[in-house]
Amino acid sequence: LCSLRIHRKTFLFHFRNLRWALGRHNTFLCYQVDRKEPASSALASQVLLETHLHAELCFLYWLHDYPVLFPSQHLHITWYVSWSPCCDCAEQVSAFLASHANVSLTIYAARLYYFWRTEYQEGLRKLQQEGARVRFKHCWENFVYPHDGRPLRPWKRLFNNCHFQANKLQKILQ
DNA sequence: ATTTTCAAT
Ligand SMILES: [Zn+2]
Numbered sequence: 001l002c003s004l005r006i007h008r009k010t011f012l013f014h015f016r017n018l019r020w021a022l023g024r025h026n027t028f029l030c031y032q033v034d035r036k037e038p039a040s041s042a043l044a045s046q047v048l049l050e051t052h053l054h055a056e057l058c059f060l061y062w063l064h065d066y067p068v069l070f071p072s073q074h075l076h077i078t079w080y081v082s083w084s085p086c087c088d089c090a091e092q093v094s095a096f097l098a099s100h101a102n103v104s105l106t107i108y109a110a111r112l113y114y115f116w117r118t119e120y121q122e123g124l125r126k127l128q129q130e131g132a133r134v135r136f137k138h139c140w141e142n143f144v145y146p147h148d149g150r151p152l153r154p155w156k157r158l159f160n161n162c163h164f165q166a167n168k169l170q171k172i173l174q
Numbered sequence: 175a176t177t178t179t180c181a182a183t
Contacts, residue, residue: 020177027180054180083179113179 001049005145014082015110017161029055030080030143038078056089077105080139083113090123097130108137112165121172128173136162
């Protein structure tokens with residue numbers, strides 16, 4: 001399933017960075033692909049929601065088929081994901097990055113997925129080793145409709161939980 | 175400090 005934008009209500013449920021994010025049984029992946037730095041005129045930009053395949057792998061298949069990946073040209077990929085990649089996806093994405101030196105990836109996550117499990121932690125370290133950057137940032141401005149040009153009204157503990165996730169990640173990566 | 179989360183019923 002894919003679309004160009006994510007509805008406000010869906011965003012507010014799935015990208016809410018709660019510590020106990022009950023019932024988020026899907027992962028949304030909003031991607032943007034640029035030649036250099038992320039710009040307003042991206043080469044491609046879309047929202048993925050997959051039920052059978054994890055969204056990250058779905059992205060890799062998309063990228064494989066989309067005529068944008070050339071060895072001679074740099075490509076910057078930006079993801080906004082509601083859950084950070086699982087250990088299997090992290091492995092596959094790391095392998096992809098390892099074999100494509102011209103591709104860089106920035107992942108903006110709402111929440112870390114199963115961050116207390118060692119194999120998931122290892123996945124995040126592999127991503128880092130292959131140059132992927134994981135940060136915590138929402139996609140309100142670039143992917144959500146309708147937002148009528150207004151900034152996101154922060155929910156309770158948005159900033160606290162951002163720091164919580166960032167601290168967890170820092171401990172995992174060090 | 176803890177948690178149950180790309181479900182499994
Ligand atoms: Zn996965």
